[in-house]
Amino acid sequence: MDLLKPAEASAAPSLRERGQIDDRFKWDLTKIYPDWNAWQTAYAELDRKIDEFAALRGSLDGGSKALLGALALRDQIGQLEYKVWYFASLCYDQDQRDNQANAKRQQVQILFAKAAQASAWFDPELLMIPLEDVRAWMDNSRELAVYRFAIEDLYRQQEHVLDDKGERLLSLSSRFSSAPNDAYAALSTADVKHPTVVLPSGVESTLTYGQYRAILATNPNQADRAAAFHEFHKVYEATVNTYAALYNGVLQRDWFHAQARGYRSTLEAALHGNNIPTAVVENLIAQAKAGTDPLRRYHRLRKRILGLETYHSYDTAIPLVEFDRKYPYDDVVAGLPASVASLGSDYQREMRDVLNGNVIDVYENPGKRSGAYSAPVYGCQPFMLLNYNDTLDAAFTLAHEMGHSMHTVLSHRSQPFVYAGYTIFVAEVPSTLSEALFLEYMLARSNDEHERIVLLQHAIDGIVTTFYTQVMFADYELQAHRLVEEGKPVTADVLGDIYFALLQAYHGDAIDYDEQSHVTWARIPHFYSTPYYVYQYATCFASSAQLMKQLTSGAEADRDEAIARYLNLLKAGGSDHPMTLLKQAGVDLSQPETVQAVVEQLDVLVTQLEHAVAEG
Numbered sequence: 001m002d003l004l005k006p007a008e009a010s011a012a013p014s015l016r017e018r019g020q021i022d023d024r025f026k027w028d029l030t031k032i033y034p035d036w037n038a039w040q041t042a043y044a045e046l047d048r049k050i051d052e053f054a055a056l057r058g059s060l061d062g063g064s065k066a067l068l069g070a071l072a073l074r075d076q077i078g079q080l081e082y083k084v085w086y087f088a089s090l091c092y093d094q095d096q097r098d099n100q101a102n103a104k105r106q107q108v109q110i111l112f113a114k115a116a117q118a119s120a121w122f123d124p125e126l127l128m129i130p131l132e133d134v135r136a137w138m139d140n141s142r143e144l145a146v147y148r149f150a151i152e153d154l155y156r157q158q159e160h161v162l163d164d165k166g167e168r169l170l171s172l173s174s175r176f177s178s179a180p181n182d183a184y185a186a187l188s189t190a191d192v193k194h195p196t197v198v199l200p201s202g203v204e205s206t207l208t209y210g211q212y213r214a215i216l217a218t219n220p221n222q223a224d225r226a227a228a229f230h231e232f233h234k235v236y237e238a239t240v241n242t243y244a245a246l247y248n249g250v251l252q253r254d255w256f257h258a259q260a261r262g263y264r265s266t267l268e269a270a271l272h273g274n275n276i277p278t279a280v281v282e283n284l285i286a287q288a289k290a291g292t293d294p295l296r297r298y299h300r301l302r303k304r305i306l307g308l309e310t311y312h313s314y315d316t317a318i319p320l321v322e323f324d325r326k327y328p329y330d331d332v333v334a335g336l337p338a339s340v341a342s343l344g345s346d347y348q349r350e351m352r353d354v355l356n357g358n359v360i361d362v363y364e365n366p367g368k369r370s371g372a373y374s375a376p377v378y379g380c381q382p383f384m385l386l387n388y389n390d391t392l393d394a395a396f397t398l399a400h401e402m403g404h405s406m407h408t409v410l411s412h413r414s415q416p417f418v419y420a421g422y423t424i425f426v427a428e429v430p431s432t433l434s435e436a437l438f439l440e441y442m443l444a445r446s447n448d449e450h451e452r453i454v455l456l457q458h459a460i461d462g463i464v465t466t467f468y469t470q471v472m473f474a475d476y477e478l479q480a481h482r483l484v485e486e487g488k489p490v491t492a493d494v495l496g497d498i499y500f501a502l503l504q505a506y507h508g509d510a511i512d513y514d515e516q517s518h519v520t521w522a523r524i525p526h527f528y529s530t531p532y533y534v535y536q537y538a539t540c541f542a543s544s545a546q547l548m549k550q551l552t553s554g555a556e557a558d559r560d561e562a563i564a565r566y567l568n569l570l571k572a573g574g575s576d577h578p579m580t581l582l583k584q585a586g587v588d589l590s591q592p593e594t595v596q597a598v599v600e601q602l603d604v605l606v607t608q609l610e611h612a613v614a615e616g
């Protein structure tokens, strides 16, 4: 996932056309379909199966066999959807100027909307049958028993499933539900005019988000960073009312769905699917807010080391020491399996298979989607998009995405299709753990004082951006959604005030504030695309911190057990509720101590950094 990583996009190798990049650094989409004709055939097959599924309506009371038939057909549709979607979507992401790929991608989205309508009958019809009857069918059919968790979970959510008519109405709304986010994407990406500015030092720069972040992360001149900050934020100030109107669209949509399904709040609606108590988020926010002390200590330390009179949000990403070591892709690929040695040789071998499988798109090219992700293409190895630029951050991004890819490999192999996908709530555990193992590996090998400081800063910034910033974002989303739930107006001013007050609550007097930070919220993509998503980075981070401790400390027998439990978590995919799966792996997120562990970890790292700086 695309976090607010500092120091990203610096020292990029020169931009090459896609055709100039060696094939071994590009993903091979023919592993999904050999060409667009094969894709079209699969698309037609998917379309046909969707019609077949619609025709099964009214058949479920036929008993065990009828239910199994419908579930099996639904699995076939799901498997096809993965490949049909990702072939078009990955093709589009490698060059977003490709209108043909964009059109095909949209064609799939239209088909998905049709699939949602064609299957809207299923849940209400199944729920008409008493659970006791379905349980008796499952007891007598091994094939049907595979679906036990999924079926029982559906009955758990019964009170929030509408009748056939209601479900159809909601499914019809799916097409315009995405409009606020589509408009946000157009406004912030396709239609945005990036200003070209001359910075105080005389350097000219076109302030795309990437360039802007690169200046904050690499430009040692505070006046340049300040100017970049001011000019970059002017873009959002100029259209902030439009952003507020779009975000209001997101909030209203979420509240509409929550109310339509009978939830008391948008948060409850967002968490109920995974059976997560709202108290988990409320505790997370309370614990993080109570644990801002090491965060403020870190910023004060930074201010001192950087020798700044005033310390602003645009000073939080600049490195503490000069360090321009390159981490070439091939070197990191060679080292990454060694960093996970503690997880066993099978795990290492699987990782090498992915690294050498022609499923990673490594370098940037014109038109390519920014950021990084791992795409779980069912029936193939997971694909990975990177914009690798030889920096330490790029190396850690690779480690992060490899965590996702390994999770996919293990869960897809170990689970039946219905549970092959894992929830977001667990997803960021292996990715952050993979980063933590890579950090340990790098720290253990480093004999360069500067590199040690850089690594410690990297670890600390990881906690700041993956934990504190994400909890702050969650706090923001919760407060914004509550405006709508309480029937209060949503304006750019109100949204700006919430954001600004949060910055102050987290950072206290450790930073100097700029009025323009009032509009920073307008840019955050997750707010529009996936509400109530980012808190999971923080819970995952807390989980992985606790797992890391269990995997790397204590008696050998305890460690072996912890490793087995962890691999079981990855293999478990979505076969149970995430809180249950994490508990089995040794993590209890309902406990304040689990969250507190991150605060303590930051405290230790800041102390280490203080010592390293004193010695360096």
Ligand SMILES: [Zn+2]
Pocket (backbone or CB within 6 Å): 001, 002, 400, 404, 428, 431
């Ligand atoms: Zn991620």
